[in-house]
Amino acid sequence: MAQDAGMFTVPQTVGSVLCCKCGIPMAPNAANMCVACLRSEVDITEGLQKHVIISHCPECDCYLQPPRTWIKAQLESKELLTFCVKRLKNLNRVRLVNAEFIWTEPHSKRIKVKLKVQKEVLNGAILEQSYVVEYVQQDHMCDSCSRVQANPDQWVAAVQLRQHVTHRRTFFYLEQLILKHDAAARAIRITQMDQGIDFFFGNRSHAVKFVEFVGKVAPVRSRHDKQLVSHDPKSNNFNYKYTFSVEISPICREDLICLPPKVAVSLGNLGPLVICMKVTNSIALLDPFTLRHCFLDADQYWRSSFKSLLTSRQLVEYIVLDVEVVSSEVNVGGSKYVLADAQVARVSDFGKNDTIFSIRTHLGHLLNPGDYALGYDLYSANNNDMELDKYKGLVLPETILIKKSYEEKRLRKRSKPRSWKLKSLDMEVDDSKGRTDQEKMNKEYEEFLRDLEENPELRFNISLYRNKDYQPSEMASVTDGEDVPSVPLDELLADLDLKSDDGEGDDSMRE
Amino acid sequence: MATRLMFENSCEVGVFSKLTNAFCLVAIGGSESFYSTFEAELADVIPVVKTSIGGNRIIGRLCVGNKNGLLLPHTTTDQELQHLRNSLPDQVVVQRIEERLSALGNCIACNDHVALAHTDLDRETEEIIADVLGVEVFRQTIAGNILVGSYCSFSNRGGLVHPHTSIEDLDELSTLLQVPLVAGTVNRGSEVIGAGLTVNDWTAFCGSDTTATELSVIESVFKLREAQPNAVVDEMRKSLIDSYV
Numbered sequence: 001m002a003q004d005a006g007m008f009t010v011p012q013t014v015g016s017v018l019c020c021k022c023g024i025p026m027a028p029n030a031a032n033m034c035v036a037c038l039r040s041e042v043d044i045t046e047g048l049q050k051h052v053i054i055s056h057c058p059e060c061d062c063y064l065q066p067p068r069t070w071i072k073a074q075l076e077s078k079e080l081l082t083f084c085v086k087r088l089k090n091l092n093r094v095r096l097v098n099a100e101f102i103w104t105e106p107h108s109k110r111i112k113v114k115l116k117v118q119k120e121v122l123n124g125a126i127l128e129q130s131y132v133v134e135y136v137q138q139d140h141m142c143d144s145c146s147r148v149q150a151n152p153d154q155w156v157a158a159v160q161l162r163q164h165v166t167h168r169r170t171f172f173y174l175e176q177l178i179l180k181h182d183a184a185a186r187a188i189r190i191t192q193m194d195q196g197i198d199f200f201f202g203n204r205s206h207a208v209k210f211v212e213f214v215g216k217v218a219p220v221r222s223r224h225d226k227q228l229v230s231h232d233p234k235s236n237n238f239n240y241k242y243t244f245s246v247e248i249s250p251i252c253r254e255d256l257i258c259l260p261p262k263v264a265v266s267l268g269n270l271g272p273l274v275i276c277m278k279v280t281n282s283i284a285l286l287d288p289f290t291l292r293h294c295f296l297d298a299d300q301y302w303r304s305s306f307k308s309l310l311t312s313r314q315l316v317e318y319i320v321l322d323v324e325v326v327s328s329e330v331n332v333g334g335s336k337y338v339l340a341d342a343q344v345a346r347v348s349d350f351g352k353n354d355t356i357f358s359i360r361t362h363l364g365h366l367l368n369p370g371d372y373a374l375g376y377d378l379y380s381a382n383n384n385d386m387e388l389d390k391y392k393g394l395v396l397p398e399t400i401l402i403k404k405s406y407e408e409k410r411l412r413k414r415s416k417p418r419s420w421k422l423k424s425l426d427m428e429v430d431d432s433k434g435r436t437d438q439e440k441m442n443k444e445y446e447e448f449l450r451d452l453e454e455n456p457e458l459r460f461n462i463s464l465y466r467n468k469d470y471q472p473s474e475m476a477s478v479t480d481g482e483d484v485p486s487v488p489l490d491e492l493l494a495d496l497d498l499k500s501d502d503g504e505g506d507d508s509m510r511e
Numbered sequence: 512m513a514t515r516l517m518f519e520n521s522c523e524v525g526v527f528s529k530l531t532n533a534f535c536l537v538a539i540g541g542s543e544s545f546y547s548t549f550e551a552e553l554a555d556v557i558p559v560v561k562t563s564i565g566g567n568r569i570i571g572r573l574c575v576g577n578k579n580g581l582l583l584p585h586t587t588t589d590q591e592l593q594h595l596r597n598s599l600p601d602q603v604v605v606q607r608i609e610e611r612l613s614a615l616g617n618c619i620a621c622n623d624h625v626a627l628a629h630t631d632l633d634r635e636t637e638e639i640i641a642d643v644l645g646v647e648v649f650r651q652t653i654a655g656n657i658l659v660g661s662y663c664s665f666s667n668r669g670g671l672v673h674p675h676t677s678i679e680d681l682d683e684l685s686t687l688l689q690v691p692l693v694a695g696t697v698n699r700g701s702e703v704i705g706a707g708l709t710v711n712d713w714t715a716f717c718g719s720d721t722t723a724t725e726l727s728v729i730e731s732v733f734k735l736r737e738a739q740p741n742a743v744v745d746e747m748r749k750s751l752i753d754s755y756v
Contacts (some may be wrong), residue, residue: 017695122700
């Protein structure tokens with residue numbers, strides 16, 4: 001720097017000159033005119049639009065951006081400001097410094113925006129000027145609203161979700177998953193059908209997205225088709241209705257399956273009798289006698305689509321008389337199992353006769369003598385399965401235990417309200433077939449809720465909400481032995497309570 | 512008295528004319544109105560000479576002079592040189608100099624006593640200026656610009672400089688030139704004073720775009736309001752008469 005080199009630099013003070021037009025003293029600038037004279041001389045907003053007409057849809061509060069996009073924006077919002085500025089032509093001649101709204105009456109159909117622009121004038125002087133642009137709002141229904149008005153039931157794409165089993169457990173679980181991930185947010189209608197649910201969408205891409213979502217959470221196979229609705233020969237526009245048929249595999253959790261010989265061999269000679277432990281987009285199978293497990297993904301399953309031998313409807317209650325641990329704890333895909341020999345008797349037999357079964361079970365870590373368990377009664381079951389017949393010389397065990405039962409303890413609890421609750425999708429129930437049995441549905445739903453309580457891994461993907469009506473019981477501490485499994489309080493989400501509109505918050509608070 | 516005029520639709524009067532206390536040079540223009548304005552103002556006092564320099568009409572920027580002499584660039588042709596020698600009074604020494612910076616009017620600004628020169632002017636040129644024009648030469652810059660002839664214009668009575676000149680610079684220049692200086696503009700805010708204005712001790716000519724404010728500044732700083740041409744020229748004539756005797 002000059003100062004460092006020891007040079008003496010003279011401090012420079014800027015003098016003042018007279019404005020060449022009005023003669024008032026001012027600091028010299030590039031134009032040597034005072035700002036007022038410069039403004040009177042040059043109008044940089046010349047040639048810019050001051051008056052614009054925009055189209056607004058009164059139904060959905062959207063504004064038209066030609067040629068065809070409709071942008072949703074609130075009055076005096078950032079999106080509306082961006083939209084208004086974009087609609088101005090020729091704004092690239094000047095530099096935009098600031099834009100803001102001037103308040104207008106909401107019903108006046110006028111929007112006023114004050115813009116501050118800068119432009120270089122004369123010999124290098126930059127002039128800044130603000131001006132107001134007035135937008136006249138003309139009402140014009142957007143395409144989607146007019147279509148909805150014309151035919152409210154009009155859908156463009158439909159997804160038919162089906163599972164050919166006799167219960168609706170999978171659909172209860174799927175409903176919760178859909179709610180958690182907001183996958184059906186774009187659905188215009190949801191209908192509950194026999195053995196499935198139908199989703200209707202306004203756009204094919206929404207339906208495709210939904211089908212992909214389902215494919216990620218359940219083993220499905222799908223096919224799609226389309227139907228011509230209308231055709232515009234002049235512009236070659238074709239309007240179709242698209243249908244997606246999605247079938248979920250009939251294998252559910254806790255099902256007993258007899259694997260077809262080919263499948264058993266391809267999985268490394270997994271014992272033909274397996275239990276299904278978990279169903280996500282792949283099926284987890286566990287051999288209860290060897291504690292070997294494997295996964296079948298959707299493709300593999302559908303190639304050899306086998307059905308379950310026995311489903312959870314056919315579970316029978318047993319009482320455990322004796323447990324003898326055989327092997328040590330084995331970690332199978334995240335859950336621990338212990339192979340044990342057990343002596344069980346059916347609850348229906350207990351006390352009446354001496355029918356006792358000695359069986360091998362994988363629930364050695366859970367069961368103690370005196371516990372109740374649910375299992376499949378193969379001893380008295382009448383199996384009519386083609387796969388089973390293929391195995392010559394297969395000795396069927398008498399019983400396969402599936403899970404521990406908390407029935408007794410539940411009876412003691414006497415249906416007290418739970419501390420948590422679930423939300424549900426807004427579904428129309430199709431009563432046309434007349435086969436819905438409300439009581440059966442309620443029982444299945446109750447079983448589903450119990451399932452959730454017992455299995456923390458099932459709860460993983462679901463949002464549970466705190467039940468405001470629940471009061472913790474006064475006689476809390478008197479517990480003998482184990483407690484009925486319940487959901488710990490910290491897993492629950494509090495409902496967002498919007499006092500301005502309806503009291504029961506429809507929105508949920510996401511973590 | 513300051514006059515506003517135009518040369519062929521351009522307001523840069525100082526480009527097309529050179530005015531000193533002893534003579535006036537005017538460019539050859541399409542219409543005679545430029546010349547006639549000068550003539551109407553100056554004819555009976557000092558000679559008004561139409562000329563070109565090196566075939567160019569931008570004579571105001573190419574030459575520099577005062578009552579003692581006139582310096583021309585090396586691009587001047589012999590005919591022009593001779594024409595000027597013939598037309599101008601004898602006491603005005605007309606000299607053609609060899610200087611790399613040939614736009615002498617842009618590089619040098621002078622009155623009858625002091626001259627400001629471009630910082631890169633040759634040493635010999637500086638000596639010639641001091642010799643021919645009879646002035647003391649100072650190398651200076653004006654508001655950071657080295658083209659002193661373009662950005663200032665001064666006479667024996669006062670001077671006008673570039674509007675962005677700082678107060679310290681103004682004081683320094685004023686001390687050097689020994690005349691009052693003012694920072695201002697000409698031709699509606701133009702900073703190129705030397706090109707927009709040509710001045711001597713009793714009159715000034717500036718472009719038509721000059722506003723009334725600028726004109727009043729010019730008239731006040733150059734003290735043109737009470738100036739009478741005769742008083743100044745009479746002084747010169749007195750010295751002439753002396754020499755005859």
